[in-house]
Amino acid sequence: MSCFSCVCHRQKEAGRRFSDGMAPRSLSRLVDSLDLEKNAPTPARAKSCNAHSFTLRELAAATRNFKLSNLLGEGGFGRVFKGFLESGQVVAIKQLNQNGLQGSNEFLVEVLMLIMLHHPNLVSLYGYCAEGSERLLVYEYMPQGSLEDHLFDLPPNKEPLDWNTRIKIAVGAAKGLTYLHDVVHPPVIYRDLKSANILLDNDFNPKLSDFGLAKLGPVGDRTHVSTRVMGTYGYCAPDYAMSGKLTVKCDVYSFGVVLLELITGRRAYDFSKKAGEQSLISWAHPLLNDRRRFTQLADPLLRGRYPIRALYQLAVVTSTCLHEKPHLRPSMLDVVVALDLVASQPYILENNQRDGSGSGPISPYLSDNDQKDSSPPPAPPTWKAASAPATTNSDGLKGYNHLLANT
Ligand SMILES: Nc1ncnc2c1ncn2[C@@H]1O[C@H](COP(=O)(O)OP(=O)(O)OP(=O)(O)O)[C@@H](O)[C@H]1O
């Protein structure tokens, strides 16, 4: 999915780019000249400055001259190719659009951010190339592509993601965001969380990619940073879209949208749907807090195979992330704790379901192994305690309490 600004086009933001004619070694000199040891977000120090500067010749050789059969996908930044380095390493190589649809500014932010940030749930940058007007980024290769590829418009031969895998992806992505918000200092606001930017390895471990829009968060007494509104339609927090005030809670909102996509298998915004159903949030809103109707949210491709209590809990987490008021949204740290609780109740396939028999739509209240009666699920008994870790900030707790008061 192409990325664009909610108010002004992302393309415009790229106006303030460094010169296209930048010499190949200029970027590496700039990277080297940054005092990363002092300025890198804290946990990254040991590993900082380890991205390699590739020549265009090396990357052309790795992709058989950017052959179309090596093409993995294409976004607003440009094309992404699968490549094989001389060392035998498999990589993904992103080539900036020559006609400048996305900016070199974002290229630089991406390189600098990924050099400094290291976490199992962030994609690794192996290197970059800035030669003449060419700008390329070399990432670790993620064999299962993006979450988007596994949720929407699946070809008939592709298995949909099961419940447990969806939760694993949600937990991993939440941990990546927690690292950006609560571990590194100053915090990093990702600004472009969406299912297309959550990449998956062979075991469906998720990693966040695309840091071109990332911003350093406010420090000291400041509550927000002011920016032009950037992001992707359908994922952008309404408060940010209206005011341009960027806080970590904008990422929490976008995370809520991704959770909703994971639950429903519907796109954040889908122009092919009839009026009233195009915006996922508008469609889902009345169902999210309704204890009798929330099962209508579940992706039909799950075929009723989910633990109903955990689905309800996930709907509550989603709803808090999407809270209209940013200060009532939970912190990502709170979200991880809540999702761990959801993950602790996996869906266990019964023997007669493994071979495909026993599948098909079934009554939502009968779909849970633990819950065979047709009454709506009670509020989870451990919920309050589990969502109140000692480390959370009060904003996060307020977010949950507000919701729990309505259940
Ligand atoms: N590291 C990677 N490993 C494997 N495939 C990748 C990797 N990075 C990107 N891809 C593939 O390339 C596609 C395009 O990615 P890209 O980030 O350029 O665009 P996007 O995220 O869909 O949209 P945009 O960046 O414009 O917001 C992805 O959907 C994914 O399938």
Ligand SMILES: [Mg+2]
């Ligand atoms: Mg992307």
